[in-house]
Amino acid sequence: MSSKVVVIGANGRVARLLISLLVKSNDVTGVVQEPAHEEVVKSLGAKSLVLTPESPLSDYKAAVEGAVAVYYCGGHWPCAGPDAPPIPQEELEAAHKAEHDATIKVYDAIEALAGPKPRLIMLSGVDIRDLSKVPDHYNEDDLKTSKWLQDTMPLWMKWKYETDKALSQRTAFKWAILRPGGFSDEPGTGKVTMGRTHLMPMIPRADVAASLAALLNRDDASGLGIDVIGGETPIQEALDAAIKKGETDFIL
């Protein structure tokens, strides 16, 4: 019998690639915010469900109940990116806060389940950290890239950190955080560099999706934040090594 897997933020570009991989051997539900996006999810072979940040916790609970894993791939684009439209600072802060609260609702929903709880696999970013602590392995290029990120999308970095920090404090269910570098839409290579990486090179979205899919049954990745960027090691091999190292790349 195929397992239930839930993908939140299912209309996103990484999420769509992930769903295409997962539907081959799982019963996938893709959660979108807009009814208009349900068709996209169905066309990938998944069930679709609409949940908004305003939906009650009971709806979120029903969505994740019975799942072996929940992927969180959301991240509203006007809140991030150098090409984000100019939005007044207060609106941008409010949008980030709303997205943060919606993500916490997913954690709360999993935690509130009476029976077995799914693992949560979070799609985050490689330089998400306590910005007052510079990782020992950062070189000059990393510092430059990190400064660019902080200057270009400070709110995205701040709120992603808050969201990941809140996840890392949960003990009622298992979780893992994938921390990719910047995305490209180049074809996937099936190869990456994983586990306490530098910030470049960029990684194709297809390889991010394949790395997320590889985490599906990796109970042994629980509690780890795992960096991933473009590289030369086959994904499975890279993931095995990162998990074996057992060292989280998420610096609180």
Ligand SMILES: NC(=O)c1ccc[n+]([C@@H]2O[C@H](COP(=O)([O-])OP(=O)(O)OC[C@H]3O[C@@H](n4cnc5c(N)ncnc54)[C@H](OP(=O)(O)O)[C@@H]3O)[C@@H](O)[C@H]2O)c1
């Ligand atoms: N771009 C990069 O270089 C990069 C690097 C590292 C990490 N990331 C992270 O990876 C995420 C996914 O990237 P992507 O390229 O696949 O993004 P994308 O194509 O822009 O899609 C993001 C999706 O998130 C959905 N969403 C936003 N808030 C949500 C919520 N509260 N609940 C459910 N869905 C929500 C949006 O839904 P609707 O379509 O319904 O509006 C959208 O479909 C980014 O948002 C970012 O946080 C990005």
